Amino acid sequence: MLRKVIIFLFILISFILQCSVFGSLAFAGIIPNLMVILTSSFGFMRGEKEGLVIGFFCGLLTDIFFGNFLGFYALVLMYIGYLNGKFSRIFYPEDLKLPIALIVVSDLSYGVICYVLLFLLRRRFEFIYYFSHIILPEMLYTIVVTIFLYPLILKVNEKLEAREKRRAQKFV
Numbered sequence: 001m002l003r004k005v006i007i008f009l010f011i012l013i014s015f016i017l018q019c020s021v022f023g024s025l026a027f028a029g030i031i032p033n034l035m036v037i038l039t040s041s042f043g044f045m046r047g048e049k050e051g052l053v054i055g056f057f058c059g060l061l062t063d064i065f066f067g068n069f070l071g072f073y074a075l076v077l078m079y080i081g082y083l084n085g086k087f088s089r090i091f092y093p094e095d096l097k098l099p100i101a102l103i104v105v106s107d108l109s110y111g112v113i114c115y116v117l118l119f120l121l122r123r124r125f126e127f128i129y130y131f132s133h134i135i136l137p138e139m140l141y142t143i144v145v146t147i148f149l150y151p152l153i154l155k156v157n158e159k160l161e162a163r164e165k166r167r168a169q170k171f172v
Contacts, residue, residue, distance in 0.1 A: 003160050007042070007054060010153070014038050015061050020024065022145075030137040032145040033107055035062055039077050040106040041099065041153045043084030044091045047172055055081030068118075076113050080106045100143065106143045111135035 011131040035058040043051025059074030067073050080122040084102055084160050092112065 001097075002163070006156060006160065010038060010058055010156075011035075011054065011061065015058070015065075019065070027141065028133075028155060030134065030141055032142040033060070033110065034145065034149070035073075035077060036080065036110050037103055037108050037142060037146050037149055038153070040084045040103045040152060042103055044087045044099065045093075045154070046085070046127065047083030047088045048082050051081030051083075051085035052055040052078050053081070055079070072117070076110060078129070079090050080110060093154055094149075099154075100131040100146060103146050103150075104139060104143060107139045108135065110140060 006082050014037075018034040020032060022048065023032070025031070039051060042054045054076050055077035059077035060071075062073040062077070079114040084106060087098065087102060096148050103139070111131075111134065119130065120127070
């Protein structure tokens with residue numbers, strides 16, 4: 001129960017930070033995608049199911065406030081969380097290369113999927129412009145924020161896992 005409450009608070013705080021604080025710290029209108037960081041992180045730390053569920057709620061929150069279609073961002077982030085969950089078998093907490101690489105690929109995928117489904121299908125063929133002015137700067141900004149945010153997410157997850165192990169041992 002505590003895990004669900006903490007994850008809900010993480011989602012809510014990340015969304016508020018993305019909309020308010022990082023909205024004020026935008027570089028050329030670009031803000032980091034904290035929802036992708038959160039979804040990817042919990043996906044490869046906790047597995048496919050948790051990545052999928054967290055991606056759904058992060059995406060649904062984004063859909064409610066910013067989306068044109070209800071469920072679009074929820075579906076995209078669900079897939080990102082699920083696919084990151086596939087890497088939970090090779091995840092090691094002390095290794096920082098895999099999480100950063102997965103978050104970079106997730107943010108890149110998120111940007112390309114959004115371009116294809118929201119712009120390309122409406123005959124807006126400026127992919128080079130969109131990539132160089134939206135996707136790439138957002139990806140770089142997200143990497144910088146990941147370096148600071150990921151260790152916090154990792155510490156909280158480790159404390160929750162330790163707590164869950166202690167509680168499980170009480171019943172054995």
